[in-house]
Amino acid sequence: MTEKKIPQASLDKLLARLQERGTVYAPGRGASGDVALLEMPQGEPVLQDYGNFALSPKAFFLPQTQTLLRFRDGKAEEPSPPDRPVFLVGVRPCDAAALLALDKVFLDGDPRDPYYEHFRAKATIIALACTQPMASCFCTSVGGGPGDGAGADVLAVGLDTGLLLRAQTTRGEELLASLADLLAEPTAQDSQEADERIRAAEGQLAPARADDSARRLREAYDAPLWAAAGQKCLGCGTCSFLCPTCHCFDITDEVRNGAGRRVRTWDCCAYPLFTLHASGHNPRPTPKERWRQRLMHKFRYAVENHGRFFCVGCGRCIRNCPVSLDLRTALKEIS
Amino acid sequence: MSVRNPYLPYPTRIEAVAIENGARDIKTFRLAFEDPAHAAEFRHLPGQFAELSLPGVGEAPFGIASSPTEAGYILFSVKRTGLFTGELHSLEPGAPIGVRGPMGKPFPWERMEGRNLLIIGGGFAFTTLRAAVKYVLDPANRPRFGSVLVIYGARTPDELMYKDELAAWQARDDLQVHLTVDVADKPWAHHVGVVTKVLDGLKPSSENTLAIACGPPIMIRFTLLSLANLGFSDDAVILSLEMRMKCGIGKCGRCNIGSKYVCRDGPVFTRDELKALPAEY
Amino acid sequence: MTESPQIESRLRETASGLLREKKVSLFLGYEKATLPFRTAPLFLTAADEAERLVWNPFCSANLAVYLPRLFKAPADAREAKAAPAPPTVGVVLKGCDARSVVALLQERQVPREKLLLVGVACPGMVDRRKAERALGEHACLGAGEDARGNVRAVVDDGTEVTLRREQIVADACLECRAPTPALHDLLLGTPVAGKQADAARRRVAELESKPLDARWARFQELAARCIRCNACRQACPMCAGCKTCLLDQTRPRWIGAGTDASDVALYHLLRAFHLAGRCTGCGACARACPMGLDVRLLSRKMSQEVEDLYGFRPGEAADATPVLSAFSLDDSQDFVTEP
Numbered sequence A: 001m002t003e004k005k006i007p008q009a010s011l012d013k014l015l016a017r018l019q020e021r022g023t024v025y026a027p028g029r030g031a032s033g034d035v036a037l038l039e040m041p042q043g044e045p046v047l048q049d050y051g052n053f054a055l056s057p058k059a060f061f062l063p064q065t066q067t068l069l070r071f072r073d074g075k076a077e078e079p080s081p082p083d084r085p086v087f088l089v090g091v092r093p094c095d096a097a098a099l100l101a102l103d104k105v106f107l108d109g110d111p112r113d114p115y116y117e118h119f120r121a122k123a124t125i126i127a128l129a130c131t132q133p134m135a136s137c138f139c140t141s142v143g144g145g146p147g148d149g150a151g152a153d154v155l156a157v158g159l160d161t162g163l164l165l166r167a168q169t170t171r172g173e174e175l176l177a178s179l180a181d182l183l184a185e186p187t188a189q190d191s192q193e194a195d196e197r198i199r200a201a202e203g204q205l206a207p208a209r210a211d212d213s214a215r216r217l218r219e220a221y222d223a224p225l226w227a228a229a230g231q232k233c234l235g236c237g238t239c240s241f242l243c244p245t246c247h248c249f250d251i252t253d254e255v256r257n258g259a260g261r262r263v264r265t266w267d268c269c270a271y272p273l274f275t276l277h278a279s280g281h282n283p284r285p286t287p288k289e290r291w292r293q294r295l296m297h298k299f300r301y302a303v304e305n306h307g308r309f310f311c312v313g314c315g316r317c318i319r320n321c322p323v324s325l326d327l328r329t330a331l332k333e334i335s
Numbered sequence B: 001m002s003v004r005n006p007y008l009p010y011p012t013r014i015e016a017v018a019i020e021n022g023a024r025d026i027k028t029f030r031l032a033f034e035d036p037a038h039a040a041e042f043r044h045l046p047g048q049f050a051e052l053s054l055p056g057v058g059e060a061p062f063g064i065a066s067s068p069t070e071a072g073y074i075l076f077s078v079k080r081t082g083l084f085t086g087e088l089h090s091l092e093p094g095a096p097i098g099v100r101g102p103m104g105k106p107f108p109w110e111r112m113e114g115r116n117l118l119i120i121g122g123g124f125a126f127t128t129l130r131a132a133v134k135y136v137l138d139p140a141n142r143p144r145f146g147s148v149l150v151i152y153g154a155r156t157p158d159e160l161m162y163k164d165e166l167a168a169w170q171a172r173d174d175l176q177v178h179l180t181v182d183v184a185d186k187p188w189a190h191h192v193g194v195v196t197k198v199l200d201g202l203k204p205s206s207e208n209t210l211a212i213a214c215g216p217p218i219m220i221r222f223t224l225l226s227l228a229n230l231g232f233s234d235d236a237v238i239l240s241l242e243m244r245m246k247c248g249i250g251k252c253g254r255c256n257i258g259s260k261y262v263c264r265d266g267p268v269f270t271r272d273e274l275k276a277l278p279a280e281y
Numbered sequence C: 001m002t003e004s005p006q007i008e009s010r011l012r013e014t015a016s017g018l019l020r021e022k023k024v025s026l027f028l029g030y031e032k033a034t035l036p037f038r039t040a041p042l043f044l045t046a047a048d049e050a051e052r053l054v055w056n057p058f059c060s061a062n063l064a065v066y067l068p069r070l071f072k073a074p075a076d077a078r079e080a081k082a083a084p085a086p087p088t089v090g091v092v093l094k095g096c097d098a099r100s101v102v103a104l105l106q107e108r109q110v111p112r113e114k115l116l117l118v119g120v121a122c123p124g125m126v127d128r129r130k131a132e133r134a135l136g137e138h139a140c141l142g143a144g145e146d147a148r149g150n151v152r153a154v155v156d157d158g159t160e161v162t163l164r165r166e167q168i169v170a171d172a173c174l175e176c177r178a179p180t181p182a183l184h185d186l187l188l189g190t191p192v193a194g195k196q197a198d199a200a201r202r203r204v205a206e207l208e209s210k211p212l213d214a215r216w217a218r219f220q221e222l223a224a225r226c227i228r229c230n231a232c233r234q235a236c237p238m239c240a241g242c243k244t245c246l247l248d249q250t251r252p253r254w255i256g257a258g259t260d261a262s263d264v265a266l267y268h269l270l271r272a273f274h275l276a277g278r279c280t281g282c283g284a285c286a287r288a289c290p291m292g293l294d295v296r297l298l299s300r301k302m303s304q305e306v307e308d309l310y311g312f313r314p315g316e317a318a319d320a321t322p323v324l325s326a327f328s329l330d331d332s333q334d335f336v337t338e339p
Helices: A008-021 A093-108 A114-122 A170-178 A188-204 A213-219 A225-230 A238-242 A287-306 A316-320 A327-333 B036-041 B083-089 B123-137 B163-170 B195-202 B217-229 B271-275 C004-020 C047-052 C063-071 C077-082 C095-106 C128-134 C199-208 C212-225 C231-235 C261-274 C284-288 C297-310
Strands: A003-007 A023-029 A035-039 A065-072 A075-077 A086-091 A123-128 A154-158 A162-167 A249-256 A259-266 B010-019 B026-033 B049-054 B058-063 B074-079 B096-103 B116-122 B148-154 B176-181 B209-214 B237-240 B268-270 C026-032 C039-044 C089-093 C115-120 C140-145 C151-155 C160-163 C186-188
Touching: A003 A008, A008 A023, A008 A086, A008 A162, A035 A086, A065 A249, A086 A093, A093 A114, A093 A123, A093 A287, A114 A123, A123 A170, A154 A170, A154 A188, A162 A170, A162 A188, A213 A287, A225 A287, A225 A327, A238 A316, A249 B058, A287 A327, A316 A327, B010 B036, B026 B036, B026 B083, B026 B096, B049 B074, B049 B083, B058 B074, B058 B083, B058 B096, B058 B123, B074 B083, B074 B123, B116 B123, B116 B195, B116 B217, B123 B148, B123 B163, B123 B209, B148 B195, B163 B176, B176 B195, B195 B217, B209 B217, B217 B237, B237 B271, B268 B271, C004 C026, C004 C047, C004 C089, C004 C115, C004 C186, C026 C047, C026 C063, C039 C047, C039 C063, C063 C089, C063 C095, C089 C095, C095 C115, C128 C140, C199 C212, C199 C297, C212 C261, C212 C297, C231 C284, C261 C297
Parallel strands: A023 A086, A086 A123, A123 A154, B116 B148, B116 B209, B148 B176, B209 B237, C026 C089, C089 C115, C115 C186
Antiparallel strands: A003 A162, A023 A035, A065 A075, A065 A259, A154 A162, A249 A259, B010 B026, B010 B096, B026 B074, B049 B058, B049 B096, B237 B268, C026 C039, C140 C151, C151 C160
16 A cells, blocks of 8 residues: 655645645644644644544544434424535544444444445545553554554554655545645655554553453353442443444434424443333343443454454543543453 | 435324224324335335334334235334323324334244244234234235144233234134133133143144244243243244334444344344343343 | 551551441442552452552542442332342541532431441542643653652653642642541541632632623533533432432433533533532532533532522531521522512
């Protein structure tokens, strides 16, 4: 696949060029001080030095609140989604890989989800390799890596003098070709520098025990650790909402006098009401069953159904859990 | 031709509403598609379900009570229990309603070919079994199956659904129908006792027979014991599960039992498929 | 001088003694977490595991949130009959946590006779976001407390950075009027004086002095980034008492689940109103918020209103009647207008 280089000084021009073609989201510091994908132009320099965004980019493909249907006089119509191409710049490799997991549910599963499909078709992902993993990162333990381009169209790797751009898909190739006047041929040293940075980052990652998780989880289904850890869980939803591969959603209607909409919103299997039947019966009545479901879904059921983990090791759940639940601990304990 | 949006309901109209039981909380709705092209697209097999949709109220999943051999309409029997079903019960013929489907895996009709069928239903869960029986009895289909034994029980005679059809089936000689009630609080010519009592009394042979059971959890529990005693292996026992559902198409993540989604991999499961799943339902 | 090491060993002794003597069947405390600046709640049932208990500047979670759940009878009558007797629970409580317990007692959400309250005088707990931001570019490899009670962090280049405690404690701690638990069965640590009574008032006054559009902008900072995860509600000990939250009801559905401006605003407004006279300012909501929002924006003002109108501060007297359940003939009536 094509490898090109862009000097630091030309980055602004590249972003400007992309803005001519569509809406560009690039890393910036929002009003809160947290790093996020902000719509350009931002009025502030685009960041290259950050851990990861608080919210994963899944919001671009499966928004927190999404109108599925509009109702008028009791008749249902499909909404018209925005048609402009979207460029997501600076997505971390873990978040890019997460899209491949979501594709399994929304694109591979019959029927295809037309809403997800639309946003996926419109978006070009330019990922940025990590050089300084965080203590909560464990992408290499779940089939990814700080310099892994899976799920991205182009993978950028920071160099002292600019960025190395590695095309990952046909769309990525076409993008690089269309920006040829801004790009240069990388030297062998450039490639080497990039690979070394990635290797150094890989070396910093502490392993998590995801190996053979499907079998180990199957055997550990009745283990006491689920109640022991689960009883701490507040059912707060933070983990699922921030997780780049979590995709559970609710569907509700908001209609007044015959007009309104059917909308889907993020939901969370840790919520007590998630599986509550109208009869009052709840197959997952306590935090123990719900914590177990979370682990099982991500490291066993997903493996059985899709052949991959539904976890990319981004660490958001670990960093943000208000009671410091860490699924890496559970993965270790089930052996 | 673009693929239809799976979240967009087919517009249908309620053609008729029949009250099924003495408590008047079970109604059968006969729906007709507004667009004949939609009617042609909606090809279902008994065992499948659909999501009924009312704008502003929401959606809920219901087993399809009619067989594909019943042309020009689809039937849903609905018990009034909550918000959606309450609204639905207030609708009159002529009212519009949306339908998404068909969804889920039907009863395993290829496997059922050439077999005797033992159909056991309890209470309100008989809906998809009605579809199955109508399908089997259709002249084009009947020769494909062996003997058919239906055992259907409810609390009282008034609570049995599809009374007219049950009577018509009892008059036929190409199937056996045994009706039973827990309490015969009016003149009653048939069995009294729980469904499993009748099953144990009849002792149907398990040879070359598949059993389909749909009913409340307690009935299922005892039916499974009886079927095991009669020599039915786990893969010869077919069940239909209920779960809280939303999208119905395996995307929203709500209805899973282990790695299976009840909406997409079920709701029909054999007993051995269920045994392989965690007991979380 | 920090008292953490002594408090920690007293906690371990106390917990192991209580469990061994079967005075409690469960002891709630804190243990080490896998990331710095945090601890994890510990549900201790075995006396010989008491060594897992820790006491340090990162014991920020409010353990009172677990109490209603421990004493909630199952909704199903059959399950309720078969359910085991409620446990006797020992629990480590800072000043704010103890106020939550008092408020829960006022509402009869938890039985006093089943609780053994181990109070610890609290010098203020670290807000992990403030600590992480203070380290700037550096990742923290580990953090501990020095003799002065400041935080000593080892960062990624191997060096040590000292973070002054007052600069990284949580906002709620900066406004805390009762860091030493008033209600306790046992008190550890030298009592700590509360912050000035008007620390929270000054924040409210500062916002109220701004023009309307500036105040709206401040509210929008909260509303625009809220993702409706409900973490604030789930972390709140007072919300934990409610069997069914108004905001989850479907008949009727009062509020949408999405991030539309009106739903977000309604969520926070309703929560603030439902916590009026009940919120003890522990800050568990703000700590849980994954977006780092100032979730206490409205409840700060609400607490002030309740105090000004009714002279009531929740979490002070366990036998007091909750303010909105109490009626006195000389309650202020200024807000009642002629029709």
